[in-house]
């Protein structure tokens with residue numbers, strides 16, 4: 001896609017596009033919150049309902065995709081998107097649940113080494129999970145939670161400041177939890193760099209990839225990070241409440257000694273149905289599974305991963321950079337001082353999303369957001385004062401980016 005190319009990507013026609021009252025497609029720039037439905041999702045879900053209807057329990061072991069191996073159907077797609085080996089990833093649960101399960105294994109406070117570094121602006125669920133884990137160990141979150149804020153007057157965190165904070169915490173640091181892409185600002189972090197710093201300090205490090213997976217290319221294996229978690233209803237288009245994912249680095253694949261909150265689905269599939277008492281852990285990330293997977297919330301993910309497999313993330317990323325840059329120039333052409341771009345300006349330091357702050361603070365920002373909605377532009381509003389818009393290369397177009405620019409101009413005039 002060049003900057004002038006108006007042709008919709010070849011995958012747009014394979015998504016259901018929400019429409020306005022007149023039946024015209026809305027400009028859906030909210031894939032960072034809930035990705036659109038791949039048309040094939042309906043088919044895959046229907047196939048599983050049909051298997052259930054026709055086969056009952058037999059569908060566990062027969063039919064087109066036996067349920068007993070269902071999570072395994074996702075493995076190759078997840079591995080490609082996470083930049084991981086197949087046995088390093090698993091589809092299970094939801095993001096925050098996976099975060100708890102992996103913190104249970106990787107947050108092992110000992111003596112003075114008990115602090116957890118997170119960003120001060122972390123997504124509330126991540127902060128709740130970390131604070132709860134600290135308390136679960138009988139420790140004080142007030143003392144053990146180490147929250148790093150951007151420098152005064154800045155919105156973005158500088159990587160050298162994160163490294164310095166890790167260095168300062170030194171051997172009091174047990175774990176770092178960091179986003180791959182920050183949900184509010186859209187800032188993308190150098191995962192390998194932060195991992196290097198954490199490991200040098202002797203701390204474990206995990207990443208929340210909610211806004212990174214399917215958005216930016218990842219190389220989780222090579223980064224050396226201990227673990228990562230994600231959801232698949234954002235850029236992965238797997239539908240509301242869809243099954244989440246997790247990565248556990250290969251070096252932990254056979255750590256039977258590691259404490260974990262086990263369940264029968266983490267038992268090696270070869271021995272799982274012997275119903276024995278011994279926990280013979282499946283190697284790799286699969287060993288962290290607890291329950292049998294929700295088939296109906298995994299099925300749409302298969303439809304979506306099929307599209308990612310055809311489109312290939314490096315090519316999508318190139319297109320994404322073009323779209324987001326075009327959106328950035330629309331924003332730069334707005335009347336001076338009306339809108340501030342909060343997201344980084346370098347393509348390498350952001351994903352698809354741009355976050356904006358509107359002059360006149362929160363109240364006007366909310367009104368401008370509503371005025372955009374009235375013009376058919378679907379972005380979202382995040383308290384206290386951020387408007388998020390994300391053109392998604394699988395289904396958005398440059399023409400939509402220009403329409404969004406025009407709508408922003410009108411909305412700013414309409415809401416003085």
Ligand SMILES: *Cc1c(COP(=O)(O)O)cnc(C)c1O
Pocket residue numbers: 094095096097123125126179183208210211231
């Ligand atoms: C979307 C998102 C979540 C959502 O958590 P669920 O457990 O899937 O409800 C958590 N953390 C971050 C950073 C997110 O962006």
